[in-house]
Amino acid sequence: MPQATQTTYPLAHYIEVLDRAGVLWCAPQDAGDIQIDFATDDSRAAVPGTLFVCKGAAFKREYLVGAIGAGAVAYVSETDYGVDVPCLLVDDIRRTLAVLADTAYDHPSGRVQVCAFTGTKGKTTSAYYLKSVLDEHARLVGCHTAGLFSSIEFDDGVDAGISKLTTPESFQLERQLANAANSGIEHVVMEASSQALKYDRTACVEFAVGAFTNIGEDHISPIEHPTFEDYFSSKLKLFAQSHAAVVNLDMDHVERVLDAARACERVLDAARACERVVTYSLADERADVFAEQLTHTDRGIVARVRTPRFTDDVLVATPVKFNISNALGAIAVAEALGIERDAIVHGFEHLRVPGRMELYPTESGRIVGVVDFAHNGMSLETMLRDLRENYPDRELAVVFGATGGKGVDRRDTMGIAAGAYADRIVITEDDPGPEDPADICATIAKRVEEQGNGNWQIVLDREEAIRTCVRETTRPSVVIVTGKGHETRMLRKDGSVPCRADGPVLQEALAAFEAGTL
Structure with missing residues (x-):
């Protein structure tokens, strides 16, 4: 399967979407009919017909000059560099990146069901657990196995390899989603880091399900999140883009997380609102997905799991209870997706997460x-x-x-x-x-x-x-x-x-x- 390609649009189309996103400050009046064949933020990738995005505190004018030399016909920036191609000035380059990447690849998250986990711990394990359930679903119904974008590795149906970031930058993320959609992948499981949410790498991704595993103090530093509030509020942004929300009732600050999920559930814009909130817990029987009983065996822990649709024993190959919480989160996401019982019950039995327990x-x-x-x-x-x-x-x-x-x-x-x-x-x-x-x-x-x-x-x-x-x-x-x-x-x-x-x-x-x- 070849790499996903971008759609050719006139520059006027990009001007329109940036204006609609509220990030456009100024654009030339007479350059809208220029044809854009490719958009990128990497000057090394520029080709004839490129719309080049100038990003980052360390950006140098020479990168733009190099992109123009390779064929860039317009550029997007927060600064006018005075070069001889049209400039689209914006006031938020990070959000601009997400808008442009999503537009160039024709909103691929609208063509594949993307499930994202955020939280202080458990994101990677939860992602692998859900992928294992979805892969069992794929085996049962005869569809493509799930895509995976984790902090360990990625597989989008075209490319696979070791991950450099927990959540990729916008152009890479949207390209990988487009690869998945073009490959016939039905579901993609990913981790949404606090940095990716804070800096809008995922701003235009449509999440079928957004899951919040837990919250604790981490990544608090001058170069990450200056305060816990900044860290927490960044993660809560996930729900505003999710059709369904999954929440762990056992976490600290759970009421605030539930309030954020339910607030999105009440949003009038149906394209962006949560349509359903699914909860899970090891301790609270009111949860939609609840572990009624845990039994330790030589093969792992057997959890008696109750969901809105069934109650059954689920074997999870782990020696520790906190991974059962991650499994319940994956089951809650599967419930939100309507995945069949057999895939959920048998999806964890042979799973091993690299470097996790x-x-x-x-x-x-x-x-x-x-x-x-x-x-x-x-x-x-x-x-x-x-x-x-x-x-x-x-x-x-x-x-x-x-x-x-x-x-x-x-x-x-x-x-x-x-x-x-x-x-x-x-x-x-x-x-x-x-x-x-x-x-x-x-x-x-x-x-x-x-x-x-x-x-x-x-x-x-x-x-x-x-x-x-x-x-x-x-x-x-x-x-x-x-x-x-x-x-x-x-x-x-x-x-x-x-x-x-x-x-x-x-x-x-x-x-x-x-x-x-x-």
Whole structure:
């Protein structure tokens, strides 16, 4: 299947849609009949007949000149650069990007059902869970498997690969949606990050279902969200574009989330309003989707799930209760879509999410290894608390670090969580970026100590930290490695450098421990 192509429009058409979107400031009066064959924000992609978009604080005039040299016939910008092609001046370049990309690809989200998850934690797991249900639906009815745009990987029916951003920039996102629509894909599952919502990357995407998993303090920094309010309000923007809303009743600030969903439900513009709000919960029986009973088995947790249409047992291959919440969220989305019961009941049985609660038990049963992406205090606390409940007689040993240069509160919140719930702690590097990893680890250690937990050590080399944690196990244990999950790059002062994923390193350490050679 070839890449989706853009539709040729006269420049007047783009002028009209920008004006209708309320972002156009000024446009030439006599250039509307210029034909636009391609629109882009990448000067390297410009071809004859291009409408070029000047974006970003680091934009240089030379990029525009290069695009014109390659054939650009007009440009869109917040600044008039005085070049010899027509200029469309706008007052909000980020929203402009979304409008132009959606227009160029003929609003592809109107031709495929897009389901988006937002929330502080659980977005990726929820997305994979829903994709697994939708893929089972595809098998049952004989349609194309679901597209996936996650923080780990993407697959749009034409292209597939490793993701660079949780939610792509507007032109890439709309191209991928167009690829999915042209490939005959019925459903696309994606993560909607707070940054993408705040900066309007998704502004023109029509969501069949928008799901809100939970909210906690994360990504609060000068380069991300300056305040919790900015972070929270950015995520709530999802509902204004969703035909149906899914809400977790167990989250903090749930009333505000429900108010936002119900406000959209009352909007008069039927093209943008929520037509239905579906709730889910592990604790509140009033929820539309509710887990009446949980049973732990060797294959995972069996949840007795009640939905508006049926009650049945659902096996989810996970050792922790919080992933059942993610499964209920996926089921709630499937309910909103009208997916058949059999696809929902059997859609989770063989699923594995890369770097998310991956289990590595030793043959002897002495150690249960766990690799997870938990990279903030909220996620780490939830995971450790659940594992403590599920493995009450085992030592909980955890290896983790915290990022540098962003999310600076994580070193505090993760240190507090580990100090409160873990028996043994090995602190190591995790994308230190511009900072000295030893300084980050020292801050974490201080927070661990404040919880009255003195059983910690710092091992800066991440692989050695994992081996150390396994080597020093003296009784039946759960060894948890968290923070990087599936990732194979480490961000340091001099840039991104290769590293091994946590899973293979932990597997090797566990095998050596079993063989007595660690």
